[in-house]
Amino acid sequence: ETGVTQTPRHLVMGMTNKKSLKCEQHLGHNAMYWYKQSAKKPLELMFVYSLEERVENNSVPSRFSPECPNSSHLFLHLHTLQPEDSALYLCASSQDRLGTEAFFGQGTRLTVV
Amino acid sequence: AQSVTQPDIHITVSEGASLELRCNYSYGATPYLFWYVQSPGQGLQLLLKYFSGDTLVQGIKGFEAEFKRSQSSFNLRKPSVHWSDAAEYFCAVAFPGGGNKLTFGTGTQLKVEL
Helix, strand or coil: CEEEEEEEECEECCCCEEEEEEEEEEECCCEEEEECCCCCCCEEEECCCCCCCEEEEECCCCCCCEEEEEECEEEEEEEEECCHHCCEEEEEEEEECCCCCCCCCCCEEEEEE | CCCEECCEEEEEEEECCCCCECCEEECCCCCCCEEECCCCCCEEEEEEEECCCCCCEEEEEEEEEEEHHHEEEEEEEECCCCCHHHHEEEEEEEECCCCCEEEECCCEEEEEEE
C-alpha cells in the first residue's frame, strides 16, 4: 500500500467516449502528478499540480484534461482519444520540495479501441 | 538537454549472483538521483535516493547505489539477487530549478534465473 490509490485499474474506451481517471492520496502531500508510461519509452510527465494549481503542462494534447479539486484528489478527464493514447497512466504525489520522494499509484491501464 | 540513460534494456542473472544496473545522466551539475522498481501490474516503489554527502547510498531490499561525479553515473547494485527481484528498474533524476519533477530513464528489465 503506497498511500496513492488510482481507479479504475483497467479501462477500455472507444475513441468517441468520455471517461475520467481518478487518483487519491492520503499522505498529506501538496503536489500531485500524472505520468504516461508507454512500452519502450521513458515515463512522460504530463501534468504537475502544486497546492492545487497546475504548474506544468508538458505539451499534452487537449484531449487530456486534468483537474485537481483539492490536495488529495487528482483527475484526468479523457475525451476523443486515439489508439496511440493506450498506455499505463500513473499518478504520483510528493511534497513540493526538490528531491522529496514521489509515491506512485498502481496505475490505470488504458486501452483505446 | 537534460537526460537520463539506462543502456541495458534487459538483463538476466542467476539467483544468488551479483547485479549491477547502469544509469548515466546528462546535466551540468549534480542532480538529485533516484532508483525506482516496478513489479508487473504495480506502480513504482522507491529503492533509494542520493542528494549529497556519502556517495554510496543504501536502500531497501538490500540494494545500494554509488554516485560517481566524474562519470555522471549512479549505478544500482545488489550482492546477491533473489528471484523476487525480477522487475523493471528505473533510474530518475530531479534537476535543481526544475521543481520536483522526475526525469526517468527507459528502464531495465531484470530477469532472474533459478
